[in-house]
Amino acid sequence: MTPPPGALPPYTVRESPRARRVTLRVSPRVGLEVVVPRGFDRAQVPAIVRDRAQWAARHLERIAALGWKPGTAPAPPPALPLRAVGREVALRTAHDPRKAPALRQPGPDTLLLAGDTGNDDACRALVRAWLKAQAREVFGPRLRALSSALGLPYCALRVRAQKTRWGSCSASGTISLNCTLLLLPPELADYVLYHELCHTRYLNHSPDYWKLLESLLPGARTLDAALDASAHVPIWLRL
Numbered sequence: 432m433t434p435p436p437g438a439l440p441p442y443t444v445r446e447s448p449r450a451r452r453v454t455l456r457v458s459p460r461v462g463l464e465v466v467v468p469r470g471f472d473r474a475q476v477p478a479i480v481r482d483r484a485q486w487a488a489r490h491l492e493r494i495a496a497l498g499w500k501p502g503t504a505p506a507p508p509p510a511l512p513l514r515a516v517g518r519e520v521a522l523r524t525a526h527d528p529r530k531a532p533a534l535r536q537p538g539p540d541t542l543l544l545a546g547d548t549g550n551d552d553a554c555r556a557l558v559r560a561w562l563k564a565q566a567r568e569v570f571g572p573r574l575r576a577l578s579s580a581l582g583l584p585y586c587a588l589r590v591r592a593q594k595t596r597w598g599s600c601s602a603s604g605t606i607s608l609n610c611t612l613l614l615l616p617p618e619l620a621d622y623v624l625y626h627e628l629c630h631t632r633y634l635n636h637s638p639d640y641w642k643l644l645e646s647l648l649p650g651a652r653t654l655d656a657a658l659d660a661s662a663h664v665p666i667w668l669r670l
């Protein structure tokens with residue numbers, strides 16, 4: 432996807448009253464976007480994009496690897512691979528613009544999005560709610576078992592659909608886990624549970640924290656790096 436010399440990657444320009452300078456952003460929702468201050472001379476934009484073309488190509492490639500195509504809204508994935516539990520659930524759609532979107536589960540491994548499937552946000556919320564319930568069923572018992580095996584008690588579990596975090600642990604010992612952990616290979620999902628349980632002892636990433644984590648889960652740092660690089664969550668679910 433590296434642009435040939437002279438060609439620019441596709442982009443849109445957005446004027447923002449709060450912008451004080453020109454910034455480039457790459458997001459799954461809009462692709463490459465140039466944000467300019469109010470009244471900015473737009474004739475300068477192509478040269479700015481050209482200067483950052485390599486940077487933009489790198490980021491566009493990253494989101495293309497997740498299934499994004501320029502100028503298109505990401506569609507629901509045809510299936511949800513629940514890698515953490517070695518299961519794949521087909522995600523079918525039955526479009527009916529007269530009805531509000533609803534999610535049904537006609538079979539153990541089939542989900543059906545029916546109604547106005549053009550209402551992307553509502554459909555995503557339904558799929559997320561389903562994933563949250565599944566994640567609670569899977570990770571609730573797993574977290575309890577690990578917690579007692581490791582001697583690291585926590586106070587409560589919340590399953591959420593955070594956009595940027597796999598998990599977190601509050602000062603009061605409440606562990607939050609992202610429902611999309613279900614889409615990760617089991618060793619990466621488990622890593623996040625270990626990671627958050629160790630935060631019940633250290634609420635930071637200090638050397639002591641890592642020492643504890645590595646002692647309980649050898650190879651933790653490698654798993655941490657693999658988690659950062661993972662592209663297991665379909666782009667449609669990340670919006």
Ligand SMILES: [Zn+2]
Pocket residue numbers: 626630635636
């Ligand atoms: Zn952490």
